[in-house]
Amino acid sequence: MLNVRRGLDNLKNIILIAPPGAGKGTISNYLVEHYGYVHVATGDLLRCEIAMNSELGQEIDQIISKGYLAPDDIVIKLVLKKLEQIHNKPFILDGFPRTLKQAEVLQEIFLQFHLNNITAVYLDVDVDTVLKRIEGRRICNQCQKVYNIYSEELKPIHEGLCDNCGGVLVKRSDDEKEKMKIRFQIFKENVESILNFYQSRKELQVIPATTSITDIVDKIINEAEV
Numbered sequence: 001m002l003n004v005r006r007g008l009d010n011l012k013n014i015i016l017i018a019p020p021g022a023g024k025g026t027i028s029n030y031l032v033e034h035y036g037y038v039h040v041a042t043g044d045l046l047r048c049e050i051a052m053n054s055e056l057g058q059e060i061d062q063i064i065s066k067g068y069l070a071p072d073d074i075v076i077k078l079v080l081k082k083l084e085q086i087h088n089k090p091f092i093l094d095g096f097p098r099t100l101k102q103a104e105v106l107q108e109i110f111l112q113f114h115l116n117n118i119t120a121v122y123l124d125v126d127v128d129t130v131l132k133r134i135e136g137r138r139i140c141n142q143c144q145k146v147y148n149i150y151s152e153e154l155k156p157i158h159e160g161l162c163d164n165c166g167g168v169l170v171k172r173s174d175d176e177k178e179k180m181k182i183r184f185q186i187f188k189e190n191v192e193s194i195l196n197f198y199q200s201r202k203e204l205q206v207i208p209a210t211t212s213i214t215d216i217v218d219k220i221i222n223e224a225e226v
């Protein structure tokens with residue numbers, strides 16, 4: 001069961017691989033709250049850059065609002081900066097790597113940081129389930145917490161408002177149907193090579209992601225315990 005905060009030094013770092021809408025953000029939030037993980041979500045890092053309205057942010061916005069992937073070099077730089085700020089805590093990489101190139105560079109980064117406690121978890125879920133989840137997904141426009149209006153577990157207490165900070169819950173612009181099709185297509189084109197990469201390193205675990213969040217988290221923690 002959850003609620004047990006275990007020692008941090010016996011947990012592996014997690015690479016979470018899943019199609020859009022599979023629940024990576026929600027599951028990561030649980031791992032942060034209950035197990036002390038640090039959440040490194042490239043989607044959030046990119047949206048943060050957009051929110052700053054810098055020249056780079058505007059460039060990224062043009063790409064990701066259409067459902068396409070941000071350039072590898074930009075994403076890698078953001079991840080590296082974030083990893084440098086983490087000290088002695090296990091982390092979850094959510095949404096990274098999304099290309100084989102990113103997986104290869106990540107491996108070099110791990111070598112550089114002397115990190116070898118890694119598990120890559122693939123959340124296996126069918127397309128109909130994720131489309132339904134995405135239809136109900138809302139995120140807080142302030143703290144980015146993820147909700148789902150169709151799920152008893154993930155509904156906000158007060159409709160339209162974030163439980164954490166009172167921010168307004170909004171639909172993500174890239175969650176519209178046409179953009180979702182593009183995001184799925186890109187995911188399908190890349191996922192096999194990424195899974196093969198971690199399979200060949202014997203670091204891949206496949207977990208069905210159609211049960212409850214607590215069940216999925218329990219299974220992930222089983223894999224992550226050293």
Ligand code: AMP
Pocket residue numbers: 020021042043044046063064065067068069070071072075094095096097098099102174183
């Ligand atoms: P997410 O919040 O993980 O669904 O990511 C939202 C969007 O950010 C994706 O559809 C991509 O456009 C972009 N993005 C997130 N992570 C990456 C990545 N590792 N590489 C390239 N683009 C990314």
